[in-house]
Every structure is written in C-alpha cells, then in structure tokens.
Amino acid sequence: MSIDLAVIRxxxxxxxxxxxxxxxxxxxxxxxxxxxxxxFKCENFQKVGAFKARGATNAVFSLSExxxxxxxxxxSSGNHAAALARAARLRGVAAHIVxxxxxxxxxxxxxxxxGGQVILSAPTLQAREEACARVLAETGAAFIxxxxxxxxxxxxxxxxxxxxxxVPDLDLILAPVGGxxxxxxxxxxxxxxxxxxxxxxxEPEQADDARRSFQEGRIIPAxxxxxxxxxxxxxxxxxxxxxxxxxxxxxTVSEAAIVAAMRQIWTTMKIIIEPxxxxxxxxxxxxxxxxAGRRVGIILTGGNVDLDALPWLKS
Amino acid sequence: MSIDLAVIRxxxxxxxxxxxxxxxxxxxxxxxxxxxxxxFKCENFQKVGAFKARGATNAVFSLSExxxxxxxxxxSSGNHAAALARAARLRGVAAHIVxxxxxxxxxxxxxxxxGGQVILSAPTLQAREEACARVLAETGAAFIxxxxxxxxxxxxxxxxxxxxxxVPDLDLILAPVGGxxxxxxxxxxxxxxxxxxxxxxxEPEQADDARRSFQEGRIIPAxxxxxxxxxxxxxxxxxxxxxxxxxxxxxTVSEAAIVAAMRQIWTTMKIIIEPxxxxxxxxxxxxxxxxAGRRVGIILTGGNVDLDALPWLKS
Numbered sequence: 001m002s003i004d005l006a007v008i009r010x011x012x013x014x015x016x017x018x019x020x021x022x023x024x025x026x027x028x029x030x031x032x033x034x035x036x037x038x039x040f041k042c043e044n045f046q047k048v049g050a051f052k053a054r055g056a057t058n059a060v061f062s063l064s065e066x067x068x069x070x071x072x073x074x075x076s077s078g079n080h081a082a083a084l085a086r087a088a089r090l091r092g093v094a095a096h097i098v099x100x101x102x103x104x105x106x107x108x109x110x111x112x113x114x115g116g117q118v119i120l121s122a123p124t125l126q127a128r129e130e131a132c133a134r135v136l137a138e139t140g141a142a143f144i145x146x147x148x149x150x151x152x153x154x155x156x157x158x159x160x161x162x163x164x165x166x167v168p169d170l171d172l173i174l175a176p177v178g179g180x181x182x183x184x185x186x187x188x189x190x191x192x193x194x195x196x197x198x199x200x201x202x203e204p205e206q207a208d209d210a211r212r213s214f215q216e217g218r219i220i221p222a223x224x225x226x227x228x229x230x231x232x233x234x235x236x237x238x239x240x241x242x243x244x245x246x247x248x249x250x251x252t253v254s255e256a257a258i259v260a261a262m263r264q265i266w267t268t269m270k271i272i273i274e275p276x277x278x279x280x281x282x283x284x285x286x287x288x289x290x291x292a293g294r295r296v297g298i299i300l301t302g303g304n305v306d307l308d309a310l311p312w313l314k315s
Numbered sequence: 316m317s318i319d320l321a322v323i324r325x326x327x328x329x330x331x332x333x334x335x336x337x338x339x340x341x342x343x344x345x346x347x348x349x350x351x352x353x354x355f356k357c358e359n360f361q362k363v364g365a366f367k368a369r370g371a372t373n374a375v376f377s378l379s380e381x382x383x384x385x386x387x388x389x390x391s392s393g394n395h396a397a398a399l400a401r402a403a404r405l406r407g408v409a410a411h412i413v414x415x416x417x418x419x420x421x422x423x424x425x426x427x428x429x430g431g432q433v434i435l436s437a438p439t440l441q442a443r444e445e446a447c448a449r450v451l452a453e454t455g456a457a458f459i460x461x462x463x464x465x466x467x468x469x470x471x472x473x474x475x476x477x478x479x480x481x482v483p484d485l486d487l488i489l490a491p492v493g494g495x496x497x498x499x500x501x502x503x504x505x506x507x508x509x510x511x512x513x514x515x516x517x518e519p520e521q522a523d524d525a526r527r528s529f530q531e532g533r534i535i536p537a538x539x540x541x542x543x544x545x546x547x548x549x550x551x552x553x554x555x556x557x558x559x560x561x562x563x564x565x566x567t568v569s570e571a572a573i574v575a576a577m578r579q580i581w582t583t584m585k586i587i588i589e590p591x592x593x594x595x596x597x598x599x600x601x602x603x604x605x606x607a608g609r610r611v612g613i614i615l616t617g618g619n620v621d622l623d624a625l626p627w628l629k630s
Contacts, residue, residue, distance in 0.1 A: 266587055269360075270359045270618035271585060307627065
C-alpha cells in the first residue's frame, strides 16, 4: 500500500468541513526581491495553527466506528499533539497524548484545551515510546504516528491540493522536510495533478539528515540542533521511498538565513510564521535553486511561536 | 463643505485600483472569548502597512493636473509619510516629507524607498511646521495634512465602506481615534450605509483627549504618553464636528490592556498588528460596552511594528 492522488482527494473530501481552507497570499515586494512569483499557502492560519490539523483529522476520521470508540494515542510534543486531540474531540473519542515532561506548559495546555489526556514521560525517545506502548496496551487506542502513517501523509497532501486548485499553473512547489509527512503528501499531490511540476524540499543545514538520506539512498538518523523545531526528526520509513521517488531535490539553509527569512516574512507580509515555515523562503533568498521568472508555491507550515523568545532577540 | 457617503464612494472609485482590498478575518476563539461575532478589517495588509494609504492616495489623485505637477508635501513621522510618498510616485509627482530629525532610520528609509524627498527638521511641532511652510513656499506643492483634510477623511472611510460591503449587517463598528481622520471617514461611511449602526471609538487612557473633547464639546489638546504611537495626536478642527455628530461614544483603555490585546491577536490570529490597532479589541476585552450576541466590525489600522522592541518584552 502507498498513497496516490485519489487517496489525497478522498482525504480532502473527508476533512474539508473540519479544517480551514487557508488563503494563498502573495507579496509584490518579495516577488521583486527574488524575481519570481511566489504563492504562499498559509497553514499558519490553519486550525491549531499548523498543517498538522489535516493529517490528524484524516487519520481519526479514517478509523472504523469500532476502532475510533477505543480512542487514539500518539507521542508528540508539537503541533501533532494538539491536532490529534482536536480531531478526537471532533469525533467524540478519547485522545491519549504522551508528552515529554520538559515540554512547555503552553503546549500541554493546548492539548488539554482540546480535551486531550496528557501522559508525561521522561524526555527520551525510549521513555516516550514505552509510555505510549503502555497506553496502547491499556486502552486499545489506535496509534496515530505524526508522519510515518499513510493516512497522515494523505491529509498533509491536501494543502498542496488546495494550493494547486487555487493556483493551477505552478512551476515549482516548496515545502520544508522534517519527518517527511508533509513532503510525501505534497509531492504525491503535486506530481499527480501536474506531472511536470518540480518539487523541492528545504531543511536546516544543522538538520540535514533528509538531504543526506536522499543522496545516499538510506535513512540517516537526524542529529539536529536547529531553531526550526518542527524539522528535527528523522525521516519515516514509509515516507522515505515516496520522497525518493517524487521529490526533485532537497537543499539546506543556514540558521541565520532561517531567522532572516522569518523576520522578512513577518515584516513584509504582516503574518506570524514559525521558524520551520521560513525554511523554503530562506532557500530562495540564499539562491539554492533558480526561481527567476517562475511561479513558485510555498507551504507555510505553521504559526505557533513563543512570542517571549523571538530568535532575532536572542543574545 | 464636509463629506458624505457619496464623497466616500467617489473616493473608493478613485483609489480602488491603487490600493489593496484587504481581507476581513474572523476568529472563532476570539468570538468565544467575548460572546460576539467579530469581523476584523485587516488594514495591516494594506499598501505601506496601514490604512493611511487610502487617504493619501485619494488626496493625491483628487488634485488637478496643474496642482499635482507642483508636487505634494506633508509633515509626518508615521505611516502617512510613506503613504503620501507612495501616492505621489503613483501619480508621477514629487513628494516633500518633513520629518523630525529623531525619526527612525527605518521610517526615513521607507519614505525614500517610495521616492519621497525627506526634509529633516528639529523635533518640535513648530520647527516641523516652519520647515513645511518653507517647502510649500519654495515649491508650490499641495499640502496634504495627515487627517485634517476632507480628501484624506474620505479615503480613510473607504475601509469601512469595503467592510460593510463584505459584511453588510453589522450592529457596531469600532475604530481607534488619534487625529480623527479614520474615525470621521468610518462614521460617515457606516452611518451613511446603515443609519442604525453604532459607531464607537477607542483610545488609550493615557491619550484620552478625544474622549474629553467629545464630552466637553471643544477640542482639548493631547498630552499623550502611550505605546499606541498612532494615537498621540490631537483631534483636527475639521474632524471634530464630524465625530461629534456621527460617533456614539468614545471609550478609553489602559496600556496593559492594549499590550494584552495586541499579543492575543498575534497569538490567536497569527497576524501582526501595531499597538494602535489593538485598542478597539482591548476595549472589548475590558468590557467597556456591550457586545454579547452582536456583530462587530473592527478596523485593524496597521501592522508596522519594530520587531526589536515588542512591548511585552520591555522591562
């Protein structure tokens, strides 16, 4: 099994009344700066503030009644946690979210605010996985992985589906890559709709495992230390072959370029995006590939930022 | 002479292809927080990042060919300066902008970026007015006051016109008040389109000259010390009678409420607004008037913020 355009279209039918159809914004000033036409798909305006609402909602509403009745579970400290809790509440079932004990109070409160049950674990991958296994054994809940799951990938691909419905003739589509859920779905949707489109992913130089994996043909674990906290994970086993088959290139950008791109988008477009969202525009600004005269779609992945710790204010 | 709905409609025809028709955004979360339906007119996405583009453009394109050929001039350190420079460039004429010598390099650069000629003066009102008078005498340029001008008021009123076209059945419309250009235009447009609509203005407690002027029936000069830097000016002589005749009430809010409202809108809506823009929502949050069950339009005036000096980070 894998996913194709039809699966993504079905996901869109399943979730479209449960998510925002986010706007596509443009900026004449940024277009002039890079000599291209840029179309920003604003998932920072999505429910829970990130594209993760798409995949989690598709996964939860793909479950049978019997499966759903036992609830859902995941381990995540980020946007997927809130997205899964919200999707479960929409379906009226329980959500068990394992979060590391050092995750921020704000993030824990977000999950609880959507009715999710937070289970704290020690802040190691092993502890998280063990805690999650216990929850699954006790409850029979369905495990919804943040990205290594076809239902999640199909849901994430609906952002590119909408973007290409609104702006049908893009030459190039850009997405950041962390675990690969968004990138897999984006690539399948884009190549399915327009076989000639180019799909390029961007990631931080300091978390360049996806680029290295892509080049070497095997998954290389992430050793990440980047401000783009959504992009610190390693590629999923299900995501990797889809990415290899459908993505044209993966490029990397410096931390300084990420911060500068984030700030430029805030200043110019008056919208709040998180550091991970700024990575594709950073790649354009650093001229990692040719965009002159081209029509370029960019997925802005989310807008959940700690307003007390903006990166340009750190010493 | 004064202005009426027909004048504002004519202004809209004059400028509509030279400005953005800005979106109207909603937030279920903010609606739930106050028990009303809020419709935010996003002038933070306007050209030059503020509603000021409307009034300046209307004024410049209202000039005869002979008048325009001699250029335009103003004294301003804020958004009107950039807006006038931009409008003049669109018309292909000179803009002479007197700015105080302590105005920020960023603001001076914005004016020059639109082709405006910056004339620096000592940072007193008298010095600014004298410098402006010299420019007018030397060039014969048309003086475009930031708010005490019917052409400017009519232009500013086009934001409310668009808002009520998009959301026709508002019970209440809110705008901040500084010099009164936006408020005059908003009130004329709103009452002209819907005589039963309520128009309420909000201003900082620490710059409450408009509320006191409104209550006492004479213009009381501003003695302002507020973070809402767009609202520090005194009411204009032409604005005041329009406001008295068409505005239902003026309320004031604390500095802490302004900062909290600004941050809440950033966090919830993922958009960047400047402190002045947050003043009406602060008045809702502080329950300065009844909104429960009502449909409320709010003009978000601008998004030009110094990202190095966010108010919640000040010690």
